[in-house]
Amino acid sequence: MRFLLTISCILTSVLSAIVGIDYGQQFTKAVLLAPGIPFELILTDEGKRKDLSGICIRKEPNGGLERSYGSQMGSLATRFPQSTVLDLKQLIGKSFDDPATEKYLRTHFGIQLVKDESRNNAIKFDLGLGNSTYQFSVEELLAMSLNEIKARALADLEGNPNAAALVEDVAISIPPFSSQAARQAYLDSLFLANFSNVLGLVDEGTSVALNFAGNKKYESSDYNDETEYHLVYDAGAGYTTATLFSLTPQSDGKVVLKMESVGDDLLFGGKTLTESVYSIVLEKLLTHFGLESSALSDKIHARLYEVAEKAKIILSANTEYHTTLESIYGDRDFKVSVTRDEFEEINSDLMDRVTKPIETALKKSQLDAKDLKSVILNGGSTRVPFVQKHVSLYVGEDKISKSVNTDESSALGTTQMGLKLKTKTQSPKDIKLIDRSYHNFEVSTNANEEQIVVFGKGTEVGNTTKVNLGEMSDSLSVSLYEDGSLIKSYNFGDMSSTTKKLGCKSGETKEVIATFELNKSKIFDLVKTNIQCSAKKSGSLFQNLLKKNGDQEVLEDDTEGDEVESGGDLNTTSSDVNSTTSDSKLKSSKSLKSSFVPIPSATYPHIQPIDRKEKRKLLQKLAYLNGLDAAKVELTAERNKLESHLYKLRDLIESDKDKLAQELSTEEISKFTDFVSEQIEWLDFESDDASIDDLKEKIKGVGKREKEVKNYLEMSSADLSKEGMKKLYDEGTNLIMTIQSSMLKFGEQISEVRKKYEEAGLNFDKENDRIKLKFKGKDDKMLTFDKNLQAYKDVISKIGDLLKFSDSKFNKISKKELYSFHDSLAQGVAQMLIDLIELETTHLDRIKLFDEQFDKLIERQQQKEYRKKLREAAKEAEKRASSENKENSTIEVEASSSIEGASDASETKHEDESDALNSESTGNADEDDDPIEHDEL
Ligand SMILES: *[C@@H]1O[C@H](CO)[C@@H](O)[C@H](O)[C@H]1NC(C)=O
Ligand SMILES: *[C@@H]1O[C@H](CO)[C@@H](O)[C@H](O)[C@H]1NC(C)=O
Ligand SMILES: *[C@@H]1O[C@H](CO)[C@@H](O)[C@H](O)[C@H]1NC(C)=O
Ligand SMILES: *[C@@H]1O[C@H](CO)[C@@H](O)[C@H](O)[C@H]1NC(C)=O
Ligand SMILES: *[C@@H]1O[C@H](CO)[C@@H](O)[C@H](O)[C@H]1NC(C)=O
Ligand SMILES: CC(=O)N[C@H]1CO[C@H](CO)[C@@H](O)[C@@H]1O
Numbered sequence: 001m002r003f004l005l006t007i008s009c010i011l012t013s014v015l016s017a018i019v020g021i022d023y024g025q026q027f028t029k030a031v032l033l034a035p036g037i038p039f040e041l042i043l044t045d046e047g048k049r050k051d052l053s054g055i056c057i058r059k060e061p062n063g064g065l066e067r068s069y070g071s072q073m074g075s076l077a078t079r080f081p082q083s084t085v086l087d088l089k090q091l092i093g094k095s096f097d098d099p100a101t102e103k104y105l106r107t108h109f110g111i112q113l114v115k116d117e118s119r120n121n122a123i124k125f126d127l128g129l130g131n132s133t134y135q136f137s138v139e140e141l142l143a144m145s146l147n148e149i150k151a152r153a154l155a156d157l158e159g160n161p162n163a164a165a166l167v168e169d170v171a172i173s174i175p176p177f178s179s180q181a182a183r184q185a186y187l188d189s190l191f192l193a194n195f196s197n198v199l200g201l202v203d204e205g206t207s208v209a210l211n212f213a214g215n216k217k218y219e220s221s222d223y224n225d226e227t228e229y230h231l232v233y234d235a236g237a238g239y240t241t242a243t244l245f246s247l248t249p250q251s252d253g254k255v256v257l258k259m260e261s262v263g264d265d266l267l268f269g270g271k272t273l274t275e276s277v278y279s280i281v282l283e284k285l286l287t288h289f290g291l292e293s294s295a296l297s298d299k300i301h302a303r304l305y306e307v308a309e310k311a312k313i314i315l316s317a318n319t320e321y322h323t324t325l326e327s328i329y330g331d332r333d334f335k336v337s338v339t340r341d342e343f344e345e346i347n348s349d350l351m352d353r354v355t356k357p358i359e360t361a362l363k364k365s366q367l368d369a370k371d372l373k374s375v376i377l378n379g380g381s382t383r384v385p386f387v388q389k390h391v392s393l394y395v396g397e398d399k400i401s402k403s404v405n406t407d408e409s410s411a412l413g414t415t416q417m418g419l420k421l422k423t424k425t426q427s428p429k430d431i432k433l434i435d436r437s438y439h440n441f442e443v444s445t446n447a448n449e450e451q452i453v454v455f456g457k458g459t460e461v462g463n464t465t466k467v468n469l470g471e472m473s474d475s476l477s478v479s480l481y482e483d484g485s486l487i488k489s490y491n492f493g494d495m496s497s498t499t500k501k502l503g504c505k506s507g508e509t510k511e512v513i514a515t516f517e518l519n520k521s522k523i524f525d526l527v528k529t530n531i532q533c534s535a536k537k538s539g540s541l542f543q544n545l546l547k548k549n550g551d552q553e554v555l556e557d558d559t560e561g562d563e564v565e566s567g568g569d570l571n572t573t574s575s576d577v578n579s580t581t582s583d584s585k586l587k588s589s590k591s592l593k594s595s596f597v598p599i600p601s602a603t604y605p606h607i608q609p610i611d612r613k614e615k616r617k618l619l620q621k622l623a624y625l626n627g628l629d630a631a632k633v634e635l636t637a638e639r640n641k642l643e644s645h646l647y648k649l650r651d652l653i654e655s656d657k658d659k660l661a662q663e664l665s666t667e668e669i670s671k672f673t674d675f676v677s678e679q680i681e682w683l684d685f686e687s688d689d690a691s692i693d694d695l696k697e698k699i700k701g702v703g704k705r706e707k708e709v710k711n712y713l714e715m716s717s718a719d720l721s722k723e724g725m726k727k728l729y730d731e732g733t734n735l736i737m738t739i740q741s742s743m744l745k746f747g748e749q750i751s752e753v754r755k756k757y758e759e760a761g762l763n764f765d766k767e768n769d770r771i772k773l774k775f776k777g778k779d780d781k782m783l784t785f786d787k788n789l790q791a792y793k794d795v796i797s798k799i800g801d802l803l804k805f806s807d808s809k810f811n812k813i814s815k816k817e818l819y820s821f822h823d824s825l826a827q828g829v830a831q832m833l834i835d836l837i838e839l840e841t842t843h844l845d846r847i848k849l850f851d852e853q854f855d856k857l858i859e860r861q862q863q864k865e866y867r868k869k870l871r872e873a874a875k876e877a878e879k880r881a882s883s884e885n886k887e888n889s890t891i892e893v894e895a896s897s898s899i900e901g902a903s904d905a906s907e908t909k910h911e912d913e914s915d916a917l918n919s920e921s922t923g924n925a926d927e928d929d930d931p932i933e934h935d936e937l
Pocket of ligand 4: 166194619620622623626
């Protein structure tokens with residue numbers, strides 16, 4: 001774990017936590033990194049290390065929404081197919097018209113998707129909530145799941161003393177082939193999930209490679225500049241990728257991790273295998289009951305699908321799978337079995353597809369399977385024996401890496417990447433990651449529809465480049481492409497007024513200079529446009545790709561990673577290098593004029609990203625739903641509280657019914673029992689619409705009854721006879737005496753302190769004022785103490801009056817009234833004891849302060865004397881020096897050192913403290929304090 005050691009140093013500078021998320025089609029894992037929490041899995045509420053990717057949203061009877069996440073959903077997925085969203089990843093960045101949508105609907109029974117026309121046919125889920133505000137976009141649903149992870153991370157951080165409970169930094173791993181639309185959708189979802197600092201998107205192969213490199217141990221002899229190739233084979237639920245990367249431990253001690261190439265099969269994954277089992281099971285069911293597929297409901301399909309999923313997993317380890325589907329059709333059961341032979345038979349045509357991505361990746365880098373040092377298997381489907389077998393056959397059994405816990409390596413690697421992006425530190429031992437583009441990114445303009453490559457395949461990400469888009473015409477539009485297909489267009493419209501203002505000289509041409517970026521999340525965009533006058537006759541358009549020079553901080557390192565595969569796509573004319581680095585330079589050196597043109601909002605051929613205003617709105621909407629959830633949690637807590645109070649009251653009445661019967665009539669008792677049963681009934685059957693306030697009100701009511709019942713119970717055991725009351729009276733009076741003698745003692749102690757001060761010639765009153773100031777907050781307490789004492793004395797004197805009654809008159813006093821005196825006295829005693837303890841503590845604190853201050857003042861006095869002596873000694877020396885003027889100042893040195901020797905180090909320290917004390921006080925304590933006059937020495 002060399003990597004972990006290295007980062008633990010960096011961690012001290014990371015204040016808030018980083019969350020790295022591996023959002024899989026089927027399962028999600030997330031890792032938390034914070035001071036004191038080094039790379040820990042964020043567990044689910046049930047303590048699991050991974051959670052199902054999914055969400056179920058249903059309407060509650062009172063109109064609210066109930067959202068269940070991941071494994072919390074339990075059987076909801078089969079019971080409420082329309083309300084359950086699974087495999088959402090398939091739809092991220094997809095439009096309603098995409099073939100993926102149709103495919104999704106084919107295997108997700110009961111799901112209703114709708115077109116969001118305001119966003120160019122983006123997808124919304126209609127979960128059957130009966131209100132269009134509650135149709136959710138893919139981004140919103142993803143955001144809810146991500147926000148739930150954030151909530152769990154926050155819960156983990158609470159109670160961690162080293163880190164603030166703050167989770168704003170996030171990185172997420174995504175499929176390497178993700179389109180620009182998908183990447184944007186991930187970013188928007190993270191925003192909606194209320195992570196305020198999105199560190200970046202990490203390609204899945206890259207995250208696993210980073211984790212692999214971080215865990216690899218190198219001996220010093222390994223730093224020999226030799227490159228090894230490794231491959232991540234990642235077969236998840238929905239797709240399969242093979243990511244080829246190289247590791248070069250350099251002689252300078254750095255390890256370079258370079259992403260080389262990717263092969264993928266977007267249609268082959270665990271789901272493909274599940275679907276094949278599903279088709280076996282479906283076929284058997286239809287034959288068994290003699291049915292057509294159309295006769296089956298969505299629920300039956302959903303159950304068959306669930307069985308197919310289980311069978312696929314069981315068949316990884318066993319050769320056969322049996323189950324019985326109870327009441328699957330009407331009330332009829334269905335027994336079914338699937339064998340591994342059947343499974344492998346139906347999948348035999350998939351064999352090639354297992355290894356195709358590896359072949360593609362190797363071919364792109366012109367390597368062979370034998371060049372691979374190891375193959376890292378990742379993703380649930382690599383555990384299917386059928387898949388593992390074919391990969392092993394292709395690359396060789398011995399290449400399969402056994403060293404990594406791959407189930408979590410993507411989440412871990414994503415978090416490591418997050419840390420890299422956040423701290424930007426380049427410690428010498430750090431792994432230098434060179435991540436690259438797997439696509440070509442091109443541009444065209446209205447003036448020239450031919451696409452030219454801005455960033456070719458293999459370009460290192462985090463690059464900014466200026467491109468001369470050629471001579472300006474009256475209007476301008478710029479289109480961006482990914483591998484030839486349009487991503488977005490910027491329509492600048494009529495530019496003639498802008499160009500006119502520029503006022504180029506005759507003979508000069510107006511050219512469009514555009515700055516493009518390929519950022520670390522691999523998003524390609526136009527970031528700046530300028531129009532400039534150019535004296536140079538620009539030959540054919542697009543011949544002039546001006547190389548950037550600013551933006552250096554974006555580029556990690558220019559000297560390495562220059563193996564750009566497709567450098568040939570770019571015809572860079574070096575003549576213009578540095579000519580556009582700064583506009584002012586341009587003007588002065590070449591007398592070129594340049595004008596900055598604001599970039600208009602883009603238009604999209606496919607789905608349109610959520611615009612800013614809408615994002616704000618959606619964030620509010622999700623916050624509103626979170627608020628409802630929080631309120632629901634509180635409501636449940638209040639209900640539980642009410643319930644437990646009610647049962648406690650019931651037990652109280654039941655267990656001591658006899659005692660109560662001594663004080664109360666049967667009717668009076670049943671008034672209480674009826675109250676309890678009414679309330680329990682209300683809670684069970686009528687409280688669905690109850691608000692928190694309703695419940696709080698009820699709890700108060702129950703509490704009042706509880707107190708009454710307790711009073712009656714105590715009344716029955718209290719001694720309320722005249723003798724009993726006399727005893728109580730005597731005890732109460734004794735307490736008053738104790739209090740009074742304590743007060744007296746306190747007073748005496750303070751007098752002693754005063755005496756001590758005065759004898760030492762110190763000002764007691766000044767210190768007293770100062771200390772009083774410190775105890776200012778306690779004045780209120782003193783007031784309440786006086787009030788309590790007065791009330792207590794009143795009760796005592798009232799009881800004293802009662803005791804003066806004749807026996808016959810006393811016996812006529814009702815038990816209830818007597819008990820009320822008894823009760824108030826008991827409470828008064830308790831209160832006075834508490835007050836007395838507090839009073840004593842305060843008093844002792846005060847005495848302590850006086851004593852401490854006394855010692856300090858004495859010390860200061862002594863020091864003053866030392867200094868006086870010192871000055872006298874100095875004067876003495878001076879006198880002697882002037883009389884025997886040949887003498888040097890050696891005597892003075894002697895004098896001062898001897899005096900310093902007398903006052904030891906601890907005293908010097910005390911002096912500092914007392915000075916601090918003085919400055920904290922009003923300041924007038926300094927008036928008689930001599931400053932140390934060094935120049936006198
Ligand atoms: C949909 O829900 C919102 C928010 O609860 C509400 O304001 C609106 O009236 C509802 N619309 C319909 C058609 O029920
Ligand atoms: C940045 O991109 C340009 C254009 O593709 C390329 O020429 C240049 O080498 C890249 N820089 C780095 C550091 O990769
Ligand atoms: C470009 O300018 C930078 C500094 O501004 C300089 O270091 C570099 O050598 C220049 N490159 C060329 C090709 O002139
Ligand atoms: C987002 O999170 C912050 C805390 O990190 C919280 O204060 C804020 O209320 C949240 N906003 C929304 C809209 O959920
Ligand atoms: C004074 O001190 C200096 C150096 O400390 C020494 O050289 C000298 O002899 C001393 N005495 C007189 C009288 O200057
Ligand atoms: C249009 C153009 O100039 N293309 C040239 C780009 O550079 C390659 C070699 O680097 C030439 O072969 C092309 O003719």
